[in-house]
Amino acid sequence: MTPAPVRALRAFLGRFGLIGVLLIMPVAFGIHDLRTEGDLSRLGNNLLDGLSNGSIWALVAIGYTLVYGIIELINFAPGEVFMIGSFTAAGFFGTLGLTTAVGIPGLVAGLVLTLLVAMLASGTLNVMIERVGYRPLRNAPRLAPLITAVGFSFILQNVGLLWRGGSQQGIVDLIDSQEVLFAVVGVIVTHGDVLAIAVTVPLVLAMATFIIRSRLGKAMRATAQDPDAARLMGINVDTTISATFLIGGMLAGAAGLIYALYQTTVWYFQGFTAGLIAFTAAVMGGIGNIRGAVLGGLIIGVIQQTSDNRIGSQWTPAIVFAYLVLIMVFKPSGLLGEETREAG
């Protein structure tokens, strides 16, 4: 029997430990800024950039979380689907002949059209991956679909490599993404930040509404709870799973567009890191939980931005993965997730 204070401490750490760990970096850098520069504007900028960057990860993370929620499979491919979304968007700019000279109404219309195309391409791709690679293995041991997922991820990387070559490619900066829109107390809001928020928020809201209100959304939730029972209730489980992959892929495609406009470079390897970062986000929020995925995405975005800005971007992946390992080990249920079987 452990003594009461120890148990209380353990419960406290279990509940707030992760939040505490997440706060270490911003608090430390905040104090550092206050002492050296006297204000928090640098940290504020890190936060804002992190949030707009994080909205990209949030979109991809939703894809992970939805798929995990419904078939308990870690789909490795969303990162690459996201990359293909980026490439589609970048290619479609050229097809439409979009340049900065088009003017604002034309630009907005073109971007919306590109968004739809990118989402459709990524969504379809994700559905096809499910159909070819995962559905035949639905009753196989869990390792099997995971391995096909890794395989698909490599295939898609090579598709990207063939498509646009092996180096980072600049694409036309349609929205002047680094252009300052306005600044509040030293925090600079750029066009890119606005775009990221303006695309992400409506999409996430629409998706959430779809899952809560629509018939198919209800079927998705039922299938996630118990596929066999759902089938007995007359739900077409295969269609429902395909729909889940479609939604996940579409969000990844949208994220791809934002990434292309925000970073103004695309390359075939962007999906690998993005996939792992988004997966970390999904786990951090509590895998299977959509709100968690969004929250996790935003937090990871901030961590990434802070680390890029303060420690050096070459270390960022290692830091994000270290967070991933820590969360997996000490709190596999994440911030908002329920205790699941993985939690042991």
Add this chain to the structure above:
Amino acid sequence: MGADAPRTRPRAPTLPRTPRIVLAGAAILAGALFPLFVASGGGLLDDATLALAYVVMALGLNIIVGFAGLLDLGYVAFFAIGAYTMGYFGSLFHIEVNGGEGVHFLVSGAAAELPGIHLNFLLVVVLAIIATTIAGMLIGLPTLRLRGDYIAIVTLAFGEIVGRIAINGDEIQAFGTKLTNGRQGITPVDKIDLPLVDPFNSLNLRPWYWVAFAMVLLVLFVNFRLRDSRLGRAWIALREDEVAAASMGVPLVKTKLLAYGSGAAFGGISGAFLGSYLNTVNADQFQFAFSIFILAMVILGGLGSIWGVVIGAVALSFINNRLIPDVLNEIPGSLGLEFDLTQLSFGIFGFLLVIMMVLRPEGLIPERRRQIELSEGIEDLGVEDERVYTTVP
């Protein structure tokens, strides 16, 4: 299938004992004599030596993934640690050590004169085994509480962290030396120096091949002994059903950690050898794709099947080092396409993974028990199960 008919499980054909021994003996003899029939400095021998080094790694990964069923996507970490052990203890890397005089132990030839730490290759291998075993257990520890696919992600994350540290290690200073040499790589690395023979050189590849071949034989022997031991049975029990294994008294923590430790040790041996053979320890070698390269070997050959993994490793290694760059690379050009097929090798491996998993998940040379496990999940759906089990005598 008819519900009444008792079902026979698919079985891999097995040979009786004597022909099997003869076959294995012939294979070993052929392998040992192979270098005498090819040019001593040629590309074929080079590819064969690399293939053998990959066989050692694939056999190591096979212990973790094939025997114990713990999907490890970060196996490259052990390659890295083994190779860096070689780099630390057999190169000019610690050039300042001992006042620039260097530390030498049981080395001869040029290495005995140079600054830096130079230990005998066999000692380095022992050190690499120790380092990777510890690393394997450390990486294994956090995964103990996790389930299959989460293990994959955590090991992948570890592999990436090790890779990042290797790339950026030239920024980290400790005890007066850098942690790694980053993308520049640690080079040159000492050649293998065995007692009673001259130090190896890069013109005559035969000794390298024989060392690699001896490693493979040793590792094969260890692998067979492990598989048929109490520990090997515990691994297989763990793979089939963790809860059942635990309730039968299999100590989960110890068994899993030993799987990671021994699997990692093989990676370390091979890593140290490759460090010396390739004459460089370069951070760019240690990427996620390499883990998948080794995993594809294991899956192609057949998870858990020792001979299958050997063949899978040799096959993929030759596909990667010879078939794709030398033979198939002209095809896109002759079709009027402009790309370098070598860039696509990992896409080809990815394709192989998908195809194998969907069409033949048990691999080319399946291990019998594994095959039964895998076919159970795919073919027996729902209610049929019970009927089959009650009718099989």
